[in-house]
Amino acid sequence: GYRRAVPSPRPQRIVEERAIRVLLDAGVVVICAGGGGIPVTEKTDGRLQGIEAVIDKDYSAALLAVALGASTLLLLTDVEAVMSGWGTEEACPIRDATPEKLRSLEFEAGTMGPKVEAACYFVETTGGVAGIGALTDAVSIAEGRAGTLVQTGRN
Numbered sequence: 001g002y003r004r005a006v007p008s009p010r011p012q013r014i015v016e017e018r019a020i021r022v023l024l025d026a027g028v029v030v031i032c033a034g035g036g037g038i039p040v041t042e043k044t045d046g047r048l049q050g051i052e053a054v055i056d057k058d059y060s061a062a063l064l065a066v067a068l069g070a071s072t073l074l075l076l077t078d079v080e081a082v083m084s085g086w087g088t089e090e091a092c093p094i095r096d097a098t099p100e101k102l103r104s105l106e107f108e109a110g111t112m113g114p115k116v117e118a119a120c121y122f123v124e125t126t127g128g129v130a131g132i133g134a135l136t137d138a139v140s141i142a143e144g145r146a147g148t149l150v151q152t153g154r155n
Contacts, residue, residue, distance in 0.1 A: 007053045011037065011060050015048065017067050024068070033060040058118035062130075066121075071128045074142060075115045076135040082112060082148040094148050099124050102150060119150040127152060 014020070014033065023030045037060050039053040058075055065073040081093035084105065094102075099120035107113040112132075119130035133140075133147020140146035 008056055009039070009053055011039075011055050011063050014060070014064050014067055015040065017064070020064070021068060033057070033064050056114050056118070058114040059121065062118040062122040065128075066125050069126075071126070072142065073119065073122045073128065073130040074138060075119055075130065075132045076138055076141075077112075077115065077132070079112075079134060080137065080147065081133050082107070082116060086112070096149050096151075098153050099150060100153075116150075123150050123152060 014037070016032065020030050020032055035055075035057055037055050037057075039051050039055045040048040041051050043049055061075060062073055081095065082097070082102065083091045084094050085091045086107075102116050102120055107116050115132050119132055122128060122130045128151075129144075130150040131141040131144075131147045132150065137146040141149075
């Protein structure tokens with residue numbers, strides 16, 4: 001088999017934001033933006049047209065969290081935390097960081113890099129807290145006891 005490369009643009013907005021907000025306000029648990037959502041462009045007549053792309057799912061989550069006024073964003077994955085020195089003998093988890101600290105480090109573009117950038121965007125835009133870590137640690141990350149917590153130096 002083969003794989004075809006397609007663009008992976010950052011989303012500009014969540015088309016269904018209003019519908020998501022209405023459902024949330026009604027007490028419905030909404031599962032949305034899975035896999036980043038369906039990429040579309042808006043034509044000059046206002047209609048949406050699908051495009052060949054894969055939308056960044058982490059940035060989609062951050063964009064939606066900002067739009068909905070969330071105070072916390074969890075980006076859950078299969079590793080315990082953002083790691084300094086990933087793949088080396090000196091690798092160690094980063095437990096607390098500011099966006100500035102994380103941006104001074106290097107992360108792989110296809111793995112942790114998008115999560116770190118999405119977390120930084122969310123924190124800088126809202127002043128809230130973003131957590132990055134293992135899905136199995138979701139509750140502990142939300143409580144500040146696991147994963148990497150990203151927040152401004154003002155918190």
